[in-house]
Amino acid sequence: MSREHEWVDEEAGPVVRPYAVARGRTRSASSEVDLLATVVSTGLPAPAKAELSVPHRRLLSSVAGRSKPVAEVASDLGLPIGVVRVLLGDLLEHELVTVRQSRDKAATPSESLLREVINGLRAL
Template structure:
């Protein structure tokens, strides 16, 4: 059982400001993490050194991405935390190798010539 106090009251909602969750940090220790980047748990056990440094929100974050990869922005919504706080927490987890972050898929550069021809042919068929 965690010795950390409960930071959410069922009726009142969060009882601690977001910067307290991130221990006053506003920037992640990791390089910039894109909002659409996918986060997945590495499956590694939490190192003994990290036990005291990682809080309840870190554990919630790991549990949320344990089953499948999720985008950063979706994690923020799920955990009801600001994106900046989630980025700080992810930086901590990346430091210990507990999660991996994959950049978002590159957008295609545009419609291909074949696709445009099919659209034109479809419009002519109308």
């Protein structure tokens, strides 16, 4: 078996541990990143000192031109939310994204709605 195929599972696709994607980090450098926050690219070029990996670049292209919730970004990229938070923290440090907190209580789902969604998912 070649090394090229060593990290690929036929059914699951590429198999890379989340800590490898986040370079061993488990916490974001920024406390701004939560599940309900929305993220958008600033459109600025990456500074020369920025060491952006492929997941960083995929994340940037995912939020280019439109604002998305952090949870949706994680889903789009197929990465755990913790990894996305770490990557977003890196991008925030380089001012490549902005994070907007969801402060509007009317836009925040109620606990009863969330429970209904959970119960609906369990019924599947």
